[in-house]
Amino acid sequence: MRLIRRFFAELKMVWLYLPAILSLLVVGLLTLRIVEGRDMMLYTAETPQRVLIALFSITSWALVLWYSSRIVARAVHKEQLSRWVNQMSLGYTGILIFHLSVLNVMVARFGWSPYILLGLPLGWYSYNSTPVLWEALLSWRKPPWWSWFALPLVLVFSAGPYWLFQKDPDLLAASPYIAHFALAIYWLGIFYTLYTRELFLKKFLTEKVEDAVDNVAGKAWTKTLDQANRRFPAVYEALEKTRENWGHFVAFNLVAAQILFVLIWASNDYDFAVFIGPVSGLLLGLTVCLGALNLITFISVKFAGINLHVLLIVWMVFMGLLHDPYQARTLEARSDSFSKRPNLETALVNHFYDPLGRPLRDFNKTELPLYFVLSDGGAFRSGYWVAQVLDTLQQHSQGAFFQELFCLSGSSGGSVGNMLFYAGMLNEYQNPAKASAGVDAFFSRDLLSFSFVQMLSTDVVQHILPLDWLKGAKRKKSSDRAVALEIGLEKGGNGWVDQQLLREPLLHTANNYTHMPILIFNATELQRGQPAILTNLQTHNISERPNMADLLETHLDGSDLRLSTAAILGARFPYLNPAGGIGDSYFVDGGYIENSGAGIVHEIIMACKALLDTTQNPRLLPLKNKISYRVIHLANSTPRKFVNRRIHPLVNDLGAPILTLVASRGGHTNVNNDRLHKYLQAIQPNDSLAYRKLSLYGNQEEVKEEYPMNWVISAYNRKRMQAQKSESEALQAVLRSFDQQP
Numbered sequence: 001m002r003l004i005r006r007f008f009a010e011l012k013m014v015w016l017y018l019p020a021i022l023s024l025l026v027v028g029l030l031t032l033r034i035v036e037g038r039d040m041m042l043y044t045a046e047t048p049q050r051v052l053i054a055l056f057s058i059t060s061w062a063l064v065l066w067y068s069s070r071i072v073a074r075a076v077h078k079e080q081l082s083r084w085v086n087q088m089s090l091g092y093t094g095i096l097i098f099h100l101s102v103l104n105v106m107v108a109r110f111g112w113s114p115y116i117l118l119g120l121p122l123g124w125y126s127y128n129s130t131p132v133l134w135e136a137l138l139s140w141r142k143p144p145w146w147s148w149f150a151l152p153l154v155l156v157f158s159a160g161p162y163w164l165f166q167k168d169p170d171l172l173a174a175s176p177y178i179a180h181f182a183l184a185i186y187w188l189g190i191f192y193t194l195y196t197r198e199l200f201l202k203k204f205l206t207e208k209v210e211d212a213v214d215n216v217a218g219k220a221w222t223k224t225l226d227q228a229n230r231r232f233p234a235v236y237e238a239l240e241k242t243r244e245n246w247g248h249f250v251a252f253n254l255v256a257a258q259i260l261f262v263l264i265w266a267s268n269d270y271d272f273a274v275f276i277g278p279v280s281g282l283l284l285g286l287t288v289c290l291g292a293l294n295l296i297t298f299i300s301v302k303f304a305g306i307n308l309h310v311l312l313i314v315w316m317v318f319m320g321l322l323h324d325p326y327q328a329r330t331l332e333a334r335s336d337s338f339s340k341r342p343n344l345e346t347a348l349v350n351h352f353y354d355p356l357g358r359p360l361r362d363f364n365k366t367e368l369p370l371y372f373v374l375s376d377g378g379a380f381r382s383g384y385w386v387a388q389v390l391d392t393l394q395q396h397s398q399g400a401f402f403q404e405l406f407c408l409s410g411s412s413g414g415s416v417g418n419m420l421f422y423a424g425m426l427n428e429y430q431n432p433a434k435a436s437a438g439v440d441a442f443f444s445r446d447l448l449s450f451s452f453v454q455m456l457s458t459d460v461v462q463h464i465l466p467l468d469w470l471k472g473a474k475r476k477k478s479s480d481r482a483v484a485l486e487i488g489l490e491k492g493g494n495g496w497v498d499q500q501l502l503r504e505p506l507l508h509t510a511n512n513y514t515h516m517p518i519l520i521f522n523a524t525e526l527q528r529g530q531p532a533i534l535t536n537l538q539t540h541n542i543s544e545r546p547n548m549a550d551l552l553e554t555h556l557d558g559s560d561l562r563l564s565t566a567a568i569l570g571a572r573f574p575y576l577n578p579a580g581g582i583g584d585s586y587f588v589d590g591g592y593i594e595n596s597g598a599g600i601v602h603e604i605i606m607a608c609k610a611l612l613d614t615t616q617n618p619r620l621l622p623l624k625n626k627i628s629y630r631v632i633h634l635a636n637s638t639p640r641k642f643v644n645r646r647i648h649p650l651v652n653d654l655g656a657p658i659l660t661l662v663a664s665r666g667g668h669t670n671v672n673n674d675r676l677h678k679y680l681q682a683i684q685p686n687d688s689l690a691y692r693k694l695s696l697y698g699n700q701e702e703v704k705e706e707y708p709m710n711w712v713i714s715a716y717n718r719k720r721m722q723a724q725k726s727e728s729e730a731l732q733a734v735l736r737s738f739d740q741q742p
Contacts, residue, residue, distance in 0.1 A: 031101035066091035174716030285456025377412025386417025409597030411590030447488035505560035522590035
């Protein structure tokens with residue numbers, strides 16, 4: 001029975017500390033389990049200011065984990081129910097997670113990532129044993145035998161980073177402060193446990209004395225007092241007269257005010273959010289949310305007498321009926337945005353002729369290549385791969401690639417890469433002296449920090465107090481975490497693209513440069529679960545997919561979208577980004593249904609072939625039987641060997657629908673890619689260049705070190721991607737095809 005009571009006591013404390021435990025789980029899964037978290041740690045360690053701010057953020061997070069949970073426990077009188085789940089263990093578990101996450105960066109390179117979890121119990125033991133050993137040695141007492149194990153563990157965890165990282169010069173070159181970062185986090189944990197253990201022991205001993213006075217006879221009181229004085233005399237005397245140190249309460253609130261100030265500043269200033277970095281942005285946001293939740297719990301128990309969380313949820317539901325903070329950011333459309341949208345016939349004419357009707361290609365050639373680009377989604381991983389490959393094709397062909405490029409179709413991060421290449425070509429067209437350059441400089445930017453801060457500040461407040469109601473102006477809206485990504489794109493020109501171009505209306509820009517390729521953004525309509533597109537091309541005679549340009553014209557009084565907004569609208573992957581609304585229709589990441597954009601390209605090629613076979617347009621007649629359709633598929637999905645495994649009957653009953661939906665995401669993409677590939681083989685059986693797949697992973701069937709799929713990429717992984725581009729045999733084959741053209 002005693003064991004059962006202890007078990008339920010632990011469960012009660014888990015429920016009491018649930019916000020803090022969820023915070024630990026989120027950070028632990030992010031930094032220890034996934035490659036994106038490891039790359040965030042690498043990116044943080046590239047500059048000293050991000051390391052210092054991250055240390056401040058980790059300290060603040062641990063402090064709030066500990067102290068706010070302590071206040072809640074005191075309010076409900078359950079502070080001593082658990083030996084293991086308590087406010088002290090929450091704090092140093094958080095610090096330990098971050099120490100291990102830095103080490104995990106190195107461990108993962110050699111394929112040992114799962115084994116880093118062994119460090120959790122060892123590090124936890126080290127943090128607990130070190131203060132005991134320290135206190136015993138300072139008081140000239142014999143330490144417990146088990147505490148001596150702390151010494152080798154301290155050496156392993158503190159000196160280990162230097163041994164690990166010195167063996168990998170690539171990591172040190174990309175992130176020179178990574179070993180120091182790990183060392184600082186570890187000793188931060190040691191100082192934290194010494195500090196909180198001292199406070200805990202003082203309080204615990206004081207309560208022991210009081211309990212003995214109240215409940216036990218004088219003999220028990222004398223025994224408890226003697227034990228306390230004998231074991232921890234200095235500690236007991238210092239806190240014998242008080243149960244609460246108000247100095248710590250004041251210090252906690254001062255730190256909390258600083259954290260809130262930094263978070264508000266970062267949520268309103270993109271440059272400052274980038275300055276503090278993604279790790280600090282995430283931690284400061286979680287710290288404020290955790291502190292607010294525990295404060296509400298404290299007020300509910302101590303003063304209100306009811307659960308204020310329930311009232312808050314009811315209020316948020318009510319405000320959601322009146323207000324939608326996640327409508328897509330729009331702007332006034334230009335007068336010709338919708339009237340000049342070309343159909344497919346006009347688009348073909350514009351591709352082969354200039355505005356004066358002069359041919360842009362040599363019609364005497366026996367073959368006229370027409371290029372279509374498919375760009376897989378994958379956040380900045382995809383965007384960087386797409387942008388650097390397209391730029392390489394453009395530079396190597398000396399402009400011939402862009403002249404033959406008819407359509408760019410992508411999803412999620414692939415749309416971002418397509419859009420940036422498109423904007424770079426617009427920039428070059430407007431100013432020929434500016435060559436397309438600066439791809440790496442652009443993708444060295446950090447779009448994630450501002451988005452993290454918005455997600456954990458403005459987006460939370462929007463559900464309680466609609467901030468855009470305070471603006472009142474038509475089409476003005478407060479920033480959300482998707483708009484934060486758009487702002488990051490707009491600020492990232494770096495000379496490669498004109499920043500103002502990314503803020504220009506998509507339809508107007510696409511209509512006014514007639515020789516530019518068709519730009520298609522693929523998304524998924526949330527309510528109906530079907531693929532959707534956004535393009536200036538009139539597609540009602542080509543595809544049944546809803547075109548968001550038609551919705552803009554009919555439901556939003558002819559509004560237009562910025563280029564940056566259009567790119568992010570198809571890259572909204574919940575929960576990192578909310579679904580974007582256009583009227584009453586909502587759109588999310590195109591990868592839910594199709595991650596490459598192959599479906600719409602297949603339909604356009606079929607429509608092109610049918611049109612050229614039957615056309616009577618004198619400008620298109622010279623193209624008959626000369627067009628060769630060529631698709632370049634820029635893939636970046638991580639290759640994995642698929643193995644069928646038995647499904648547990650309970651998982652079959654409870655989770656089969658969810659597992660099927662998750663698995664079908666990639667299946668739709670593969671089917672559409674194969675369908676397009678086979679169609680091209682059928683109409684051009686002897687053309688080996690009809691469909692070329694350029695994968696970021698080359699011909700690898702399985703990889704040990706993945707590339708991160710994130711909105712920020714460390715210099716280390718950008719360098720790896722550059723090397724992969726140089727070594728890509730498929731890319732070299734495409735480059736040679738341009739050299740062989742007459």
